[in-house]
């Protein structure tokens with residue numbers, strides 16, 4: 062019989078013909094790697110599928126957001142706005158630009174021929190290593206890239222501390238599948254190409270030591286073709302597309318609200334390590350809405366409250382049964398039971 066995930070069981074429990082949970086339909090399976098004392102217990106008994114849905118409901122890792130889009134689309138501006146609005150949480154920003162390989166002395170002589178918009182211009186291995194460490198709660202030293210001389214500062218780094226939210230921003234952060242798969246949420250900043258070019262001319266002449274003709278030359282030769290070949294095709298991976306970038310306050314508010322909801326669960330599980338948050342489903346949200354409706358009839362109130370209460374109790378019975386089984390196995394291993 063195929064294994065059922067906790068989500069499927071709960072979905073069934075919240076469905077139209079609920080008549081209690083059948084715990085015997087949940088099979089025990091082999092151990093998986095524990096990540097914390099509380100999840101260690103669960104991961105010994107839940108199937109990988111169930112364990113991953115439990116992990117999804119009770120996230121322990123930082124929330125990683127990827128922000129992509131063409132050059133000068135407003136990625137940094139959008140990230141700054143998100144960080145500002147999430148002021149009550151620890152948020153760090155990592156720029157893909159920091160992982161530019163930097164030019165060799167030979168390449169520097171022909172800088173006008175160098176394609177900074179191709180995926181090979183970035184040290185993606187190093188980026189992956191840094192993001193992996195940050196995701197597992199460690200601080201990292203991120204290189205500092207100098208756009209004026211196209212090199213990394215050899216002796217200084219930026220220390221990025223472990224945080225609740227990590228934002229990774231850059232033109233090609235959705236290009237590499239391994240980097241993409243680390244992300245919990247992907248945002249694409251979609252700004253008109255003419256506006257981006259105008260902003261890029263202003264920014265690169267004012268801040269990055271270029272002149273207008275070199276910006277236009279680089280744009281036509283490398284930036285635009287690479288946008289069409291690599292950046293635009295990665296837009297399909299986005300969960301959210303923000304038209305007009307930082308001008309789109311509604312989209313940014315919605316994104317911040319979503320992150321706050323995710324972090325709310327995160328915080329709860331951090332404070333109480335044995336809390337299991339039942340994953341919200343369409344049916345569960347529907348029942349909560351119905352019982353909060355002041356015009357609901359008494360029979361309906363009793364009916365839906367009963368379903369929700371059964372769901373909570375069934376879930377706790379499910380977990381207490383698991384703990385009893387683990388404790389029995391442990392006792393047998395210790396020779397306390399035969």
Ligand SMILES: Nc1ncnc2c1ncn2[C@@H]1O[C@H](COP(=O)(O)OP(=O)(O)O)[C@@H](O)[C@H]1O
Pocket residue numbers: 130131132133134135136137138139260261264305306307308
């Ligand atoms: N909504 C906006 N209105 C006007 N200027 C903007 C807006 N968003 C960004 N800019 C300007 O455009 C330039 C590029 O913006 P930035 O956020 O750094 O883009 P990206 O990170 O995508 O390269 C910056 O000089 C910034 O001040």
Ligand SMILES: O=c1ccn([C@@H]2O[C@H](COP(=O)(O)O)[C@@H](O)[C@H]2O)c(=O)[nH]1
Pocket residue numbers: 131132133136158161177178207208209210211212231232284
């Ligand atoms: O030495 C360099 C490195 C990069 N670039 C250009 O920068 C943009 C990416 O940065 P955004 O902030 O996203 O615009 C990319 O299009 C490169 O062409 C550079 O000119 N010189």
